[in-house]
Amino acid sequence: MATKKQLQEILDKLIGDADEQTQLFESSTQRLYKTLGDVYLWWRDARKYDGYLEDLYTKRNLVQRGQEEKFTRLVSLVWQIDWRGHEAPKLQNWAKALRGLNHEYETNKDAYQVQDPSEKIRQFFNAMGGIGAVARTVSPLQLTDEEIASSKQKASAPKKKSEIDVLSDQQVRSKHIELGERFFADETPYIKNIVSKGKKLNLTRKGYAVALVRRSTNGTLDILSLTNNDSLVHDTIVETYKRNDDSLPPILRTLSETIKTQTLPIQLEKHRQSLNDLTDVLGSDGKTKLSVRRQRV
Numbered sequence: 534m535a536t537k538k539q540l541q542e543i544l545d546k547l548i549g550d551a552d553e554q555t556q557l558f559e560s561s562t563q564r565l566y567k568t569l570g571d572v573y574l575w576w577r578d579a580r581k582y583d584g585y586l587e588d589l590y591t592k593r594n595l596v597q598r599g600q601e602e603k604f605t606r607l608v609s610l611v612w613q614i615d616w617r618g619h620e621a622p623k624l625q626n627w628a629k630a631l632r633g634l635n636h637e638y639e640t641n642k643d644a645y646q647v648q649d650p651s652e653k654i655r656q657f658f659n660a661m662g663g664i665g666a667v668a669r670t671v672s673p674l675q676l677t678d679e680e681i682a683s684s685k686q687k688a689s690a691p692k693k694k695s696e697i698d699v700l701s702d703q704q705v706r707s708k709h710i711e712l713g714e715r716f717f718a719d720e721t722p723y724i725k726n727i728v729s730k731g732k733k734l735n736l737t738r739k740g741y742a743v744a745l746v747r748r749s750t751n752g753t754l755d756i757l758s759l760t761n762n763d764s765l766v767h768d769t770i771v772e773t774y775k776r777n778d779d780s781l782p783p784i785l786r787t788l789s790e791t792i793k794t795q796t797l798p799i800q801l802e803k804h805r806q807s808l809n810d811l812t813d814v815l816g817s818d819g820k821t822k823l824s825v826r827r828q829r830v
Contacts, residue, residue, distance in 0.1 A: 562663075563655060569627065570654030572611050573634055576604075604631035629668035630658075636671045640714040641739045672708035710767050713774035714739070727756070735761045743769050 535543070579586050590596075595606040605628040612627075614620040637657060638645055647653050661667050736742045743765045745757045760766075 563659075565664075566655040566658040567651055569630060569634065569658070570651035572607065573631055573638070573654065574651060576607055577638075602632070602635070604628040604635070607631065626664055626668065630664045633667040633670040636711060636714070637667070640718040642718070643740075672704060672711050706767075706771065709771040709774075713767075713770035716774040717770065734759055737761045737763060737766055741766045741770070 576586075589610055590606045593610060595609050597603060597606055605624060608624050608628045608631065609615055612624070614624050616624065634654065634657075638654075645653050658664070658667055661670070734742060742759045742761050744759050746754050747757055749755050
């Protein structure tokens with residue numbers, strides 16, 4: 534049995550070992566953020582050469598399912614790991630982080646036009662709170678390559694319907710925010726370009742704000758106030774960006790287009806009866822006296 538003095542000596546050594554391990558861990562984490570940034574920037578340059586990346590992926594038999602870039606092949610290529618074995622979770626997590634980084638870069642490009650963009654990316658990972666936080670900045674709707682390729686899904690306890698509905702709404706909203714930010718980053722379809730005249734404006738990290746605008750008596754528009762509240766900004770992005778259904782599966786697009794032909798704008802709802810092809814004319818007794826068929830031109 535160890536004496537108190539011996540226990541204290543062991544504890545002092547453990548504290549030293551833990552401090553050394555912590556420093557190595559933190560250093561390794563920062564190196565990972567920096568390397569992910571370097572890999573992502575390399576990928577942006579490499580994809581400019583038609584067929585170059587695909588040739589590299591083919592040599593390693595790396596296949597992607599679906600059209601959207603998942604970055605699993607890129608992680609496999611650089612780190613030389615695959616879905617087999619204990620490194621599969623690492624591959625998945627780093628690929629999701631790269632997907633989140635890609636969204637950040639595409640929707641906030643001005644922030645990365647600096648001398649050392651990979652260092653800026655490292656700072657971004659730190660500011661967001663790490664790999665997992667960056668991965669969660671984009672919608673989780675798409676399946677990973679592993680989830681698509683494997684038919685073995687972990688069984689979980691059935692959820693209440695209300696919980697499923699809430700989860701679905703959150704995922705749909707997240708996807709709309711993601712697509713909306715991409716739309717405004719790529720199109721920049723501004724209505725009016727204004728100059729702040731040196732006045733500091735409160736904007737989000739990506740440079741967005743929601744304005745309260747009022748038309749003046751002379752017909753001009755006055756900006757009364759601005760807010761950089763993330764929730765309001767995201768609501769506005771979702772409500773105003775141009776929807777694009779090109780990525781929808783053909784069957785869903787067909788259903789959507791078919792339904793559109795059978796629906797009416799809310800403003801015409803009160804006229805629905807008069808727009809029917811066949812209308813019944815009722816008598817004083819409430820019975821049908823005449824059926825009128827309208828011909829549309």
